[in-house]
Amino acid sequence: MAFQVLLVCLISTIVIVFILRTKQNKTLLPPSPMALPIIGHLHLLSPLPHQDFHKLSIRYGPIMHLFLGSVPCLVASTAEAAKEFLKTHESSFSNRPVQTVAVEALTYGFQDFFFAPYGPYWKFMKKLCMSELLGSRMLEQLLPVRQEENKRFIQRVLEKGVAGEAVDFGGELMTLSNNIVSRMAVSRTSTENEKDVEEMRKLVADAAELVGKFNISDSIWFLKRFDLQGFNMRLNETRDRFDAVLDRIIKRREEERRNNNQTGGTRPFKDMLDVLLDIFEDESSEMKLNKDKIKAFILDIFVAGTDTSSLTIEWAMAELMNHPHVLEKARLEIDAVVGKSRIVEESDIKNLPYLQAIVKETFRLHPAGPLLFRESSRSVVVCGYNIPANTRLFINVWAIGRDPNQWKNPLEFRPERFIDEEGNGHGELDVRGQSFHLLPFGTGRRRCPGISLALQILHVNLAAIIQCFQLKVNGGNDKVDMEEKSGLTLPRAHPLICVPIPRLNPFPAM
Template identity: 65%
Template sequence: MADFQGYITLFLVLLVSTIVVRAIFKKNRTKVRLPPSPLALPIIGHLHLLAPIPHQALHKLSNRYGPLIHLSLGSVPCVVASSPEIAKEFLKTQEISFLNRPQTAAVDYITYGSADFSFAPYGPYWKFMKKLCMSQLLGGRTLDLLLPVRREELKRFLRVMLKKAEENAAVDVGGKLIILTNSVISRMVMNQRCSEKDGEANEVRKLVTETAELTGKFNLSDYIWFCKNLDLQGFGKRLKEVREKFDTMMERIIKEHEEARKEAKREGDLVKDLLDILLDISEDESSEIRLTRENIKAFILDIFAAGTDTSAITVEWALAELINHPSMMNKAREEIDTVVGKSRLVEESDIVNLPYLQATVKETLRLHPSPLIVRESSEKCTINGYDIPEKTQVFVNVWAIGRDPRHWEEPLEFKPERFLGEEGSRESQLDVRGQHFHLLPFGSGRRGCPGTSLALQVVHTSLASMIQCFEWKLVGGKNGIVDMEEGPGLTLRRAHPLVCVPVARFSPLPI
C-alpha cells in the first residue's frame, strides 16, 4: 500500500511539473515564436526522444512536426533542420549567425580548451587556420606532393588482402580499412607510420576511436544544469586517460621532429610533412598568429579523428552496398577493367575517367553520411518565420535530407545511376562539396570540411583498387545479403562488421 501511495505521489509531482513547465513554455512562446515542438518532460526536456540512434529519432520527429522543429535537450534549446531548404537558411543565407560550434565538456577538455581548428570559435584564430588549411596543410599542392605516400600505403593494404586471399582467410574489412586510413594520415602528418611491432599503431587507432566515441555521445553534464559538475556517466576518467596518452605520444613525436629538423637544416635536406608546416609557423615571429604547442597537438588530433574513421567507414558502406547489388559491382568492375586494365593498379588520376565509380561514392555518401552537422547561434535571428534565440544549438540532419522523397526518387534505394543522367542534367551536375543542399556529406559554407579533397581521393582509390583486385565473399549474412543496420555515433558506424574472404581476380596482382 505504501509503495502504491509513493507511485501516486510521484505521478502527481510529474503531472504538476509538466503542467507548470508547459504553462511557462506557452507564456514564453507568446513572446518568442519558436518552431513546432513535441511534448517535453520536466528537467530532461526531449532527451528521451533521441534514443537509440539520434539522427534516426530526429528524422521521425521531423516527419511528424515538420522540417524545422524546436527541442529542449535538458536545459539547452535546440532546433533541427531536416530539409534542404531549411538547411540552406542555416548554412548559407544566414550563415554568419551560425559559424560557431557548441562547446561541450568532452571536446573542450580533449582539445586543450578548444585550441584546435574544428571546434575553435569563429574569429581571428579560426580564420587563420582555415586559410592555412586551404593554402598549405590540405591544399592541392601539398596533396600532390604526398601522393606517393597514399599510393604506397594503399599497396601495403592490398598486399595484406592478397595474403588473406592466399590463406582463404576472413577479414574484418572495416578494421583493415581503418589501419589503411590511419597509416595514410600518420605518414602525411608526421612522415612516419605508427609501429605495429610495439603496438603504437593499435594505440593510435584506439585513441581515435575513443575520441570519436567520447565527443559524440550525449553527456548529461552538457545538457542538464544541475549535473554540470557531476560525472554521472564516467566520462571524466576516460577523457583524462585519452588526453594523457595522446599528449605523451605527441610530445615524443614533436621532440623527435624538432631534432630531425635541426639535422636536416644542417644538411639542407628537409622534406616537409604537415607537422613541419605547423612547426614552421610556430617558430615564425612574423606570422599573423603564433601557434602554441597546444594548437599543434589539437590540430593533429583533429586530422586523425576526422581523417581516419570517416573515410574508412564510407569505403566499408560502399563495398557492402555493392556486395548486396552484384550487377552494380559488375558495372563498376567492368568500367575499371576497360579504363585501367589489369596490368597496372588504378591511380588517383584515373578517377576522373570512372563516372560509375564516382556515382557509387556519391550514392554511398547520400545514404551513409556523417549524419549531423552541429552549429550554435551567436545571435538572435529568424528562420522560416520562426525566432531562433542566441545560444541555440542547431542540428542539420544530413542523413534525413539524403532521404527526402521530395528531392530523391526512391530515396531508400541504392542507385548510383541516379547521378548518371544525361550530360548537363540536374543529377549529373550534383556535387558533394556543399553547393547542393540536398547532398551535404561534407557540410557547406565556411565551416564545411577542409579535408574534402583528401577524403575523396582516399575513398575513390581505395574502393576502386578493392573492386579491381578482388572478389569479396561475404561471411555470414542471411542468403548472402549484408546486414545494413546502423550503429550509434556521429560517424555512422555499421552495427555489425563487414566480414569477407578476399579472392584475387588475377595473378599476379599489379601491387
C-alpha cells in the same frame, strides 16, 4: 526535512518556468513535440538521434524546436531548410556548439580548429589548411605516400585472400586511413614507431566515441558539476595518453630539426607537423601557436581524416555486395578504362563516372557525419521563426538524403540517379557543399577543408577493391547487415568480414 522542501521548491520552479517559457515562445519558435520538465525531449531520443530526428520531422515539419535537457535546439531536415540556415543566414550560424566536457577535454580547452569559435584564430587556421596543410601543393607532394599505403593495403588483403582467410575490412580500412594520415601529419606509419601509431589508432577510436556519446551532464544545467556517467575518468585518461604520444612525436621532431639546422640536412618533405612548428618558431607569424594548439589540431586531423574515410568505403562495399548488378557494372567500367595489367590509380578516377556515382550514392544513404551542428551567435529570424542566440542547430544530412520530395525511391541504392541518363536533374550534383541535397562535407565557411584528400582516398581504394577481388560474405550469408551503430560518425553495427578472392591472374606487380 528542509532539504526535501528545498528540492520540491526547486523542481516546482523549474516546471513553472518551463511552462511559462513554452507558452511565451510557442508562436515564435518552430513546431515542437510535448516536452517533459527538466529533461525536455531527451526521452524521445535513442543512441541514433539522426534516425529519431527524422521520424519526428515527418510529424512536426522540416524545422523543429527541441529542448535536450536545458539546451535549446533546432533540427533542420530538408535541403531547403538547410540552405536557409547555412547560406542565407550563414553569418549567424558559423559557430559550433562546444558546451560538452568531452570536446573541452580533447581539444585542450577549445584550442583546436574544428570546434574553435568563428574568429581570427579560426580564420587563420582555415587559411593555413587551404594554402599549406591540405592544399593542392601538399596533396601533390604526398601522392607517393598515398600510393605506397594503397599498395600495402592491397598487398595485405591479397595475402589473406590467397590463404583463404576472412578479412575484417573495417579494421583494414581503418589501418589504411590511419597510415595515410599519420604519414601526412607526422610522417609515421605502422612500420615505423609501431607503438605510437597503434596507440594513435586506438585514441582516434576512443576520441570519436567519447565526443559522439551522450552525456547527461552536458544537457541538464544543475548536473554539469557531476560526473554521473563516469565520463571524466575516461576523458582524462584518453587526453593523457594522447598527450604523451604527441609529446614524444614533437620532441623527436624538434631534435631532428635542430640536428638538420646544425648539419645542413633536410627532410624528404615537409609534413603538417613541420608546417605547424615553423609557425610556432616564427616570432613574426600572424597568429602565435603554442604546443597545445598544435596537438589539438593534429587530433582534429586524425579523427576527421581516419574514421570518416574508412567508414564510407566500408558502407560502399556493403551496398555493392548487396547489389551485385551494381558491383558488376562498376567492375566492367574499371576493366574497360584501366584494364587488368595494372592497379587503378588516382589519375584514373576522372574517367570512371559510374564509380563516382557509387560514392555519391553512398554519401547520400550513409553520410559519415549524419548530423552537421552549428550554434546561433545572435538572435535571428529564419523562415518566420524567432531563433534566440546560443541555440544549437542540427542539420540532419541523413534525413535529407532520404527525403522522398527530392529523391525518387530514396531508400534504394541506385547510383544511376547520379548519371545524366536518368534525366532526374541529379547528374550534376556535387559533394563540395554547393548542393544542399548532398552535404557529406558540410558547406560554407565551416565546410571540411579535407575534401580533396578524402575523395582521393575513397575513390581509388574502393576502385582497387572492386578491380582486384571478388568478395564472399563470411559465414555464407546472402546479405550484408546494414544496421547502424551510435557515434559521432556513422559506424556499422556489425563488422564487414568477408573472404577476398583474387580475380586478376596474373596479379599485377605492386
